[in-house]
Amino acid sequence: MAIEQEVxxxxxxxxxxxxxxxxxxxxxxxxxxxAKQPTLRHASGLIDVLGYTPDGExxxxxPFEHFADLPEGxxxxxxxxxxxxxxxxxxxxxxxxxxxxxxxxxxxLVPTFGGRLKPTAxxxxxxxxxxxSDTRDMLLVGFERLVGxxxxxxxxxxxxxxxxxxxxxxxxxxxxxxxxxxxVTRFAHLLxxxxxxxxxxxxxxxxxxxxxxxxxxxxxxxxxxxxxDDHPNAVRDELADRLGAAVFExxxxxxxxxxxxxxxxxxxxxxxAGVRIETGNPVMGFAGDDRIESVTVDRNGASVPYAxxxxxxxxxxxxxxxxxxxxxxxxxxxxxxxxxxxxxxxxWFDDDAFGDHRFARFGVDPDRDxxxxxxxxxxxxxxxxxxxxxxxxxxxxxxxxxxxxxxxxGVRAGRxxxxxx
Ligand SMILES: Cc1cc2nc3c(=O)[nH]c(=O)nc-3n(C[C@H](O)[C@H](O)[C@H](O)COP(=O)(O)OP(=O)(O)OC[C@H]3O[C@@H](n4cnc5c(N)ncnc54)[C@H](O)[C@@H]3O)c2cc1C
Numbered sequence: 335m336a337i338e339q340e341v342x343x344x345x346x347x348x349x350x351x352x353x354x355x356x357x358x359x360x361x362x363x364x365x366x367x368x369a370k371q372p373t374l375r376h377a378s379g380l381i382d383v384l385g386y387t388p389d390g391e392x393x394x395x396x397p398f399e400h401f402a403d404l405p406e407g408x409x410x411x412x413x414x415x416x417x418x419x420x421x422x423x424x425x426x427x428x429x430x431x432x433x434x435x436x437x438x439x440x441x442x443l444v445p446t447f448g449g450r451l452k453p454t455a456x457x458x459x460x461x462x463x464x465x466x467s468d469t470r471d472m473l474l475v476g477f478e479r480l481v482g483x484x485x486x487x488x489x490x491x492x493x494x495x496x497x498x499x500x501x502x503x504x505x506x507x508x509x510x511x512x513x514x515x516x517x518v519t520r521f522a523h524l525l526x527x528x529x530x531x532x533x534x535x536x537x538x539x540x541x542x543x544x545x546x547x548x549x550x551x552x553x554x555x556x557x558x559x560x561x562x563d564d565h566p567n568a569v570r571d572e573l574a575d576r577l578g579a580a581v582f583e584x585x586x587x588x589x590x591x592x593x594x595x596x597x598x599x600x601x602x603x604x605x606x607a608g609v610r611i612e613t614g615n616p617v618m619g620f621a622g623d624d625r626i627e628s629v630t631v632d633r634n635g636a637s638v639p640y641a642x643x644x645x646x647x648x649x650x651x652x653x654x655x656x657x658x659x660x661x662x663x664x665x666x667x668x669x670x671x672x673x674x675x676x677x678x679x680x681x682w683f684d685d686d687a688f689g690d691h692r693f694a695r696f697g698v699d700p701d702r703d704x705x706x707x708x709x710x711x712x713x714x715x716x717x718x719x720x721x722x723x724x725x726x727x728x729x730x731x732x733x734x735x736x737x738x739x740x741x742x743x744g745v746r747a748g749r750x751x752x753x754x755x
Contacts, residue, residue, distance in 0.1 A: 336628050339365040339610070340755035342642035343748070344617045344629065344668065345656065347372030348737055349722020350648035351600040352424060352744025353751070357646070358607035360752030366609050367631055367640065369616035372597070373653055373723075377736070378585035379559075379592025380444060381425060381433070381456035383418060384410070385734025393453035397738075398439055407727040409739045412702050413746045420749075421741025425456065428603040429596070434462045443467065445474075445501075447483045447558065447586045449491025453734060457585075458592050460566055463554050464582035469498045470553035474584065475545055477508040479516055482587055483558040502552065506544045509537055518591050521560035525569045538569065542576035552579060559583040559591050566595075617649075617668050626715050629668065644717050644751035647671075647698075647706070648744065651723035651730075657696055664696050666724065671698045671706040671714050674726065690732075697726025704747045717754070719747035 341357040343350050346368025354366040386392030387400050388408070394400055398418075404411045410418060426436045433456050435442055441453040443466035451466045464472065474492075476485030489503030508521065509531040523529075528536045545555060555573075561583055562569035574581040585592055604611055612631075620629045621639065628641040647669065649656030658667050659682075664675040675696055676682060682693040698706040698720050705713035706720050721743035723730060730736035 336639040336641040337365075338641045339363050340642060341365070341644045341646065341748075341751045342367065342629065342640055343646040343648060344368075345372070345648035345650060345654070345722070345724075346611070346613060347648060347650055347654065347722060347740065348374060348600070349724075349740035349744040350646070351604055352421060352741050353646045353648055353721050353748030354609045355424065355428075355603055355607045356745045356748030357644075357752035358609050360749060362644075362752035362755045364607075364609045364752070365612065365640070365642075366604065367612045367615055367617060369614070369655075373650060374597045374600070375590060375593045376588035377593045378446065378452075378587070378590055379458055379596050380452060380454040380585055381422075381435075381737040381741070382453070382734040383422070383441070383455040383738035385441060385453035386732060388729070388733060390732070393441065393443065393451070395440055395453075397441055397453075397455065405727070407699060409725050409728055409743050410735075412700055412704065413742050417742040417746045418738055421738070421745040422455065424745055425741055429456075429599055432459055432595075432599070433457065434459050445488070445492055445556065445584055447488060447584050449488035451492070451495055451497070455738065458559075458583065458595070460559065460561065460570060460583040460592070461585060462582065463580040464556050464584065466497050466499075468554070470580070471500045471502075471551070472554045472556055473545075473549060473552040473579075474501060474503040474556045475548075476503065476505040476558065477521070478505055479508065479512050480518070480521065480558055480560070481515060483584065488584070502550070504548045506541075506548070508541060518558075518560045518586065518589060519563065519594075522563040522591055525560070526562045526564045538572050539576060542573055546577060549577065549579065554580040554582060556582050556584045559586045563591060563595065620669055622715070624715060625717050626669070643755045645715075645719070646747045646751050647718060647720040647724055648722045648747070649724050651697055652693065654723065656724040659693070659696070664693075666698055666706070669706075669714065669718060671718075671720070672708045673697065674699055674709075691729075694729040694731065695726055697724055699726055703750055704743055719751055721747040
């Protein structure tokens, strides 16, 4: 007997979560099935809409002004500005005061762990005091045993970009009690609980004392994004108090605490919307013809059919295995949706490592209702929609558009799926 629901969303990343919540908000009965952890925990937690044009122009101050010039087939060209605004509105609703950027359509420039300035539409409240539009000088603080953030190097790179402030970087010992390469969550939990680690001193005040010794009039201090998991505001407030300076987090590479915090918020929102969630079980195939009747889910080696009226494919791109490639070609593995790509695989790459690689834009090509199209331009299935990085025709890493596309197409695919039940 098949498990049944009105809408089945496949994939538990930003796109799948957004689609499931949007479908549930139409009143539909929704289930989300996901194989593994999404890319959210690897991402910085920044919500990029469009930081650079597909031609590399940027950083863009006004992302929406460039929508009219996007090439045909780009996900934003397919769903339009309204969908992006609807996706951001849902994101703002879910994240509340924990994210900033909602009062403007302009991009903010946020310093990253590599010392770059990233154009982004939404950023964690913990990063707000670090914006590059702010003229106050900043001290960046790295920790000796935290790999991945070289504060002096990051500061030097920021200064090289000629920002309206001076940055300086120092590296301090966080606590003598840490192992050689502690996880980011270890730092966060020590700070959350304000544990005594240094000669019986609570870790927050011990850290503040070490940093104060380096302050030279800077009005703001940036730490790697490890300042608490459960109580980030309390950690920041206490450090700011003790330092007499504003405190901000610098978004980090994987594994990313802001990404994990965002994942928690999204899964709370899924629960609140009444979505049934199953993780750890991959969807392997489907039954149906022009219309999908059910998909097959591998549950501990048993093939279980899940029937639904509407399906959303949000399985990610080449990173998430929603798109797969081998010597013979590029494919979408569950429904075998058409993935346009040059037949000669030497045409998938550019000779220049930083060049325009075709593979970065591989994905399914949808119509305006986000139904994947076959090679002749006809929807593959009447009741399948796609969202997020399984879609092709955009390079999220070059454009800085990953989360924006996931939100916009997730909301649109989810709403349409819910409305068609
Ligand atoms: C390292 C990294 C850093 C990034 N940094 C940023 C950033 O700073 N800002 C930004 O805006 N964007 C960033 N992005 C991009 C952004 O994270 C993605 O564009 C976006 O979140 C993609 O979401 P998604 O839901 O489409 O896919 P994913 O997050 O990949 O999720 C896909 C989900 O589908 C599941 N799945 C796959 N196959 C199956 C199957 N057969 N059955 C069931 N489930 C399946 C996977 O397990 C996964 O849970 C980054 C991405 C990466 C990889």
